Amino acid sequence: MxxxxxxxxxxxxxxxxxxxxxxxxxxxxxxxxxxxxxxxxxxxxxxxxxxxxxxxADKQALFRAVVEQEAATIAVEIERRAPATLSAAEALLAGGDAYLDAMREPGRTRLLLLDGPAVLGREEMDAIDERHGNRTLREGLVAAMRRRDISNVPVDALTVLVGAAFDRAALAIDRGGDRDAFRLAMRALIEGLLDGGTRAHDGDG
The missing domain is CATH 1.10.10.60 (Homeodomain-like)
Incomplete structure (x- = not known):
């Protein structure tokens, strides 16, 4: 009992x-x-x-919990859409599409990309990203580098830059931008990285 x-x-x-x-x-x-x-x-x-x-402890702590839950939900969706059965290249493309789709949830862009940094600060938001969205992106980039689908470049810097591009795309879409156009542009960006790996690999021969 x-x-x-x-x-x-x-x-x-x-x-x-x-x-x-x-x-x-x-x-x-x-x-x-x-x-x-x-x-x-x-x-x-x-x-x-x-x-x-x-x-x-206070309203900010509750806001932090809301933001953490949103970020975790996105990471789960990315991992669901980019399973281990996909190749590294396919997983990067699928994960990018999953992120943009997940950010269409009403209010999510405001919470994570606008109010989050303003309320919690950039450093804390970066730490949250590292536990969730940026973690999945980094893992995808590392996997692609190991398969030599992407040229071997500093992965932390590449994660920051690619992640920032996805965030800007999500913000633009939230403000009424053409979702399909930004999706195609982000896929082209990822494919450009993959093409770079292919060229480097061909050059080895």
């Missing part, structure tokens, strides 16, 4: 945390971070103010 009670308490705790993150996400997207007050989040989540501060 005691074990069941502990399990039930853990489930309630997790449910409360999830409700807070879900309510906060909705309000941060609708109103923006600055215009969202913690009493509004508590009311939307249907929990007490004490419950909020049991899980999160």
């Amino acid at each position: 005691q074990r069941e009670t502990r399990r039930s308490n853990k489930e309630r705790t997790e449910a409360t945390r999830a409700a807070l993150i879900e309510a906060a996400r909705r309000l941060f997207v609708e109103r923006g971070y600055a215009e969202t007050a913690t009493p509004d989040i508590v009311a939307a989540a249907g929990v007490t103010r004490g419950a909020l501060y049991h899980h999160f």
Whole structure:
């Protein structure tokens, strides 16, 4: 009986945390971070103010949890769309398409690319990216380099540059840019890297 009670308490705790993150996400997207007050989040989540501060030190900590969850969701989708059964080159292309598709979720671009850096700072957002989206991109680039599909260049620098290009594309699409045009442009960018690897490999002979 005691074990069941502990399990039930853990489930309630997790449910409360999830409700807070879900309510906060909705309000941060609708109103923006600055215009969202913690009493509004508590009311939307249907929990007490004490419950909020049991899980999160302050509003910024709750925002950080929202951003981390969004970034993790994108990474999962990229990995789903670029499984190990694909070649390194195919995985890079599929992963890029998956990122742009995942960023179409309403509010996600604002949370990750606009409010995130403004609220948490560039350094902390970079750390979040390193755990999620940039991690999947780096792994894809490393795999392609190992297969010599891409020329062997400093992978950290390449990850930053390619990741920034994808973020700019996502921002442009969110502002009404032609999604297909940016998708084709990003695929051309990746294919250009792959072509560079092919030329380097041919030169070895």
